[in-house]
Amino acid sequence: MDFAATKALFDLPKGVIYLDGNSLGPLPRATPARVARTLSEEWGAALITAWNSAGWMAQPRALGDRIGRLIGAEPGSVVVGDTLSIKVYQALAAALDMRPGRRKILSDSGNFPTDLYMAEGLIGALGKGHELLTPPPEEVADHIDDDLAVLMLTEVDYRTGRRHDMAALTRAAHAAGALVIWDLAHSAGALEVDLAGCGADFAAGCTYKYLNAGPGAPAFIYVAPHLADAARPALSGWMGHEAPFAFDPDYRPGPGIERMRVGTPPVIQMAALEAALDIWDGVDMAALRARSIALSEHFIAGVEAAAPMLALASPRDPARRGSQVSFRFEHGYAAMQALIARGVIGDFRAPDIMRFGIAPLYIDEDDIDRAVAEIGTVMGEKLWDRAAFRARAAVT
């Protein structure tokens, strides 16, 4: 499927150029009908029997496998459910349990806060003196040593789009005897990921960004097949039990990735995820990555020519970038508000980052050219200043 064809599968508002799919992907045209079918034909008509007849119970694994293809995971190694925060917690709890003699958890200062918060919460609950280190991203490798229990990183930085070298860092952590967890929030559907090839131990991600499964869409978790049967689930819910409907008084973890299921899966959200993955099934990830880079390079060149006061915050080398481009600007918040008012939707991240997601499924060169022109206008005419004035006036 070419990218003109995929763009036609999205229901984008007229006049909007949507460069915030790295926060929340847009609505696929097929999603409303797919969700309506789950509501009326499955839930409404089949009621409780739909858990089996409509395949709801099997969905978390089936959808997991379809995501798995996009991130280089082995079949049967990914399951869908809960939120990314919960999945990070599960992965970290299982990984720490596998390294009982070690106390160091290494992340970085650019990691998405909820990953760090969940680690803090787990450390506090365990009360075993684990320590969370968050050096600057470029210094992570220097902190890998024989005390390290778990290296826990987000591959692509949510602010700058900077990309870690997943293979090299995984190798280094393994050489030190540590386990590795990758957060793929800004990777899944954004670029080629090769979890199996890298030898990653655990991974987690969300499906509402580049995968376009909608607001509050479920997360996913990956456990390397050789570890899955040894992973002890801290969140040992009935859906991860070996026999959920035997109603045993004691927990016995299910085989492999099954044990990372917790409670009742979000059937309606999964219907939206299914519709979104129908698009992805036809996408070649190498072609997507090539197009992402081409569009990003075009965007950077355009913005730097049209608005020289914006300073590139993303790595200039495309190999070291995810599928977003960020610029620093002192009045970034107001500038982004002015841009949004003109139909170019990006995002602002404190203190000064203007962030633009480049999703080839529905963004093309014309969109980039129009976005660049609007950015040029907003910056050249200092529209951010008026926007800031209006914002101040509204507050006071």
Place this chain on the structure above:
Amino acid sequence: MDFAATKALFDLPKGVIYLDGNSLGPLPRATPARVARTLSEEWGAALITAWNSAGWMAQPRALGDRIGRLIGAEPGSVVVGDTLSIKVYQALAAALDMRPGRRKILSDSGNFPTDLYMAEGLIGALGKGHELLTPPPEEVADHIDDDLAVLMLTEVDYRTGRRHDMAALTRAAHAAGALVIWDLAHSAGALEVDLAGCGADFAAGCTYKYLNAGPGAPAFIYVAPHLADAARPALSGWMGHEAPFAFDPDYRPGPGIERMRVGTPPVIQMAALEAALDIWDGVDMAALRARSIALSEHFIAGVEAAAPMLALASPRDPARRGSQVSFRFEHGYAAMQALIARGVIGDFRAPDIMRFGIAPLYIDEDDIDRAVAEIGTVMGEKLWDRAAFRARAAVT
């Protein structure tokens, strides 16, 4: 609103008498349009800005308050999200943290397994020697003593419908210095609950049973207002942070019940929950309870007359029952299959329980009479025997 009016608000399949709303409530007629609006008008049209413009970010608290009215919770003490398993874990982790010197967790052998599993998982992760006791339900009170950290019970037994005395047990546990967690899975929307009046410390429940919010609908958690600011969140996700969008490196719990939020809320499922709660807003819980008891008494009398081989497994005293009626029968699985084939949908729970949920919102006396007649036919003509024969034939 009378109950003929509420029944008209549900889209029940023709010819079906649905007595399994205690597993999965049926589809409200208004739900598909409400969900479609969230998909197309909110997500599709407003994209990322819908988090504020459509009120998504505020929904977990707003919906929590509407559920709160049904369970006697103080305004601002309930929040929606995740699954019941996760909410039980959060409550238990916070409660144990408040009783650091005590090691005993008391539940009962009739509790729903996932509550016990989550407790097991937490105990294992903590590694502090906590002990989980599960005596028979009627002996729980005998195990309350000064070692008790947390009493964790489900008010209404999922198999038999037996109801604990929430007020008395809470009082006894408090007198021993323990905290109390109530699982309201089979209580919310089933009977009058008075969390504030009972002085309950924590509670959790699901919304896909009597509340009719659909498959995989989110759970809710209650924390007593006087404890909420002291509860330490083990699952410290960004949505529970004091300022989620400040992206602080350190976790600072939000005020009160806010800290029990974890990750991104399930917006599409919440839209279905909102439509379901529109019905509940017009329901008087005392009237619902009176009707639940009248229908249940009518059902028991009818079944005992029509099918004397079924032995009542629920308490005979309606005050000690939730809103379900269960019978024991050796061939209960096959008998239930035969009943379902005739349009009367109940549920089977191993080893021998035939379970019938009595939901006054959409079940009336005619339904009860028809269900009783079908039960009489299935049992009188031993249709379970043929059904069992067919089931065996299908397996071999």
